[in-house]
Amino acid sequence: MSSITQGSYPPVLQDAERERLVQVVKDWTVAHGLTVRPPPAIAGNDAEGILATSAPVTLFPSPFPRSCFEEAKAIQTTYNELYALISQDEEFLTEMVKEVAGGDEFIANLWNVHLRVKKEGYVQNLALGLFRSDYMVHQDESSLQIKQVEFNTIASSFGGLSTQTSLLHKHLAQHEYPLLSSSASTAAANLDLPSNDSAAGLAAGLRAAFDAYGPSTLGHPTCVLFLTQTGERNVFDQRHLEYALSSSGSVPVFRLPFSEILTHTTIAPGSSQRQLLYTLPSNPSLVFEVAVVYLRAGYGPGDYPSQEAWEARYQIERSNAVCCPTVLTQLAGMKKVQQVLATPEESNTNSVPSALAKFMSPTSEKTQRLLKTFTNIYPLDTSLSGLHARQLATSPEDCQKYVMKPQREGGGNNFYRSTIPEQLQKIPEEHWNSFILMEIIEPPALANSILRNGAVEQGGVICELGVYGTCLWDQASREVKFNEEAGYLLRTKGDKSEEGGVAAGYGCMDSVTLV
Structure with missing residues (x-):
């Protein structure tokens, strides 16, 4: 089936083998938090959030070209640097917004939040990005290259579950694949499975921003605030980041639905620094100063059903908390930005698009490596x-x-x-x-088995690699204070599916075996 593997992979399973492997995966995923809240059709009246089910996952790790994997990880810090620079260039983003805002009310409303805060003056210069650059392998005759699908600047999900998926496949390779009767079982038990510390890597970025914020000048304990969607099904992915952050030291972490921002947060009265204060709903006598706001919501129009929701985003943006992301960083992730970075102007005879050359030296090795990932x-x-x-x-x-x-x-x-x-x-x-x-992008043919909602789907699949990056920078001095590659995500879908979102119900969790 595959043009990048030799022999039969994954192994052909007998019915009894499949049943055993499925049961092992179900138990392991629940025991280790590789889980999601079930959809309403399955959960019924799960009003109290008492149910969890295995996240959709492949029974075997998918083959991925080693050279493509290593290149994607190696250039992530360059992508972090590029998008940090873009988010600091208001003039460039102004032009991008003008291009699309007429037909996109959501983008126009985001821009208006920035303009309102700019008018009164920003009080926090630090900005944090937890990024993810997504790629597919493009097969062009005999060569294989990574090509960027998109660059995510807000709510880059599945860092927590991707770590657990890698551990799952390592467990199966050690304890289950050697038991298979297929002649390919030996190969399946000797896979090259790279380590994946995406949860810890993303938490390290949050920790860097928390430490850079420093102690409260008002005498409050400081905290990190996760803004989430109401009824969030992907809660355990977020929890893994929270637990990794908490285990890195004494960092209080709280979750707050985006719809309740104005109910439980306020701007410190009488302070020119506009510190963001969070009152613990379960104990109103406890007030924390928010050092970092991590948005896992607010990335689409559905999170802004009313003007009150836009006022809530404005309150976060104008506060002294380090935002992940700021409005400008979120706007840097527009598909329009990706397009102009990759498209030479008609009058430009240089092989490097002028928009990219605005931020990166056209002759640098970094720029040339970025160009190779563009489609x-x-x-x-x-x-x-x-x-x-x-x-x-x-x-x-x-x-x-x-x-x-x-x-x-x-x-x-x-x-x-x-x-x-x-x-x-x-x-x-x-x-x-x-x-x-x-x-x-035309990827090489692959096959795998996907466990979704208790049922196994078998056949051709398409894989998409996401590489995480964390970057903390100062908007005023333009100094980059923290810039790291932070692990990877592999999402896999049936080759007849167009979309790849796991939370949206299209793809599944996977991990890499290098070939």
């Missing part, structure tokens, strides 16, 4: 590149090679192949420029 991305505006892309997107034949993306994080937002022309017909043409058109 063809086009605007859908009225520039020459945009007009060409409009022809591709509206052609029933040419559109089969492309995906159309809005300026959104999270799964389920994209339009693929033949759905692109019909979707464009529903959108006013003057709003087409709020989308980008990206050439679909």
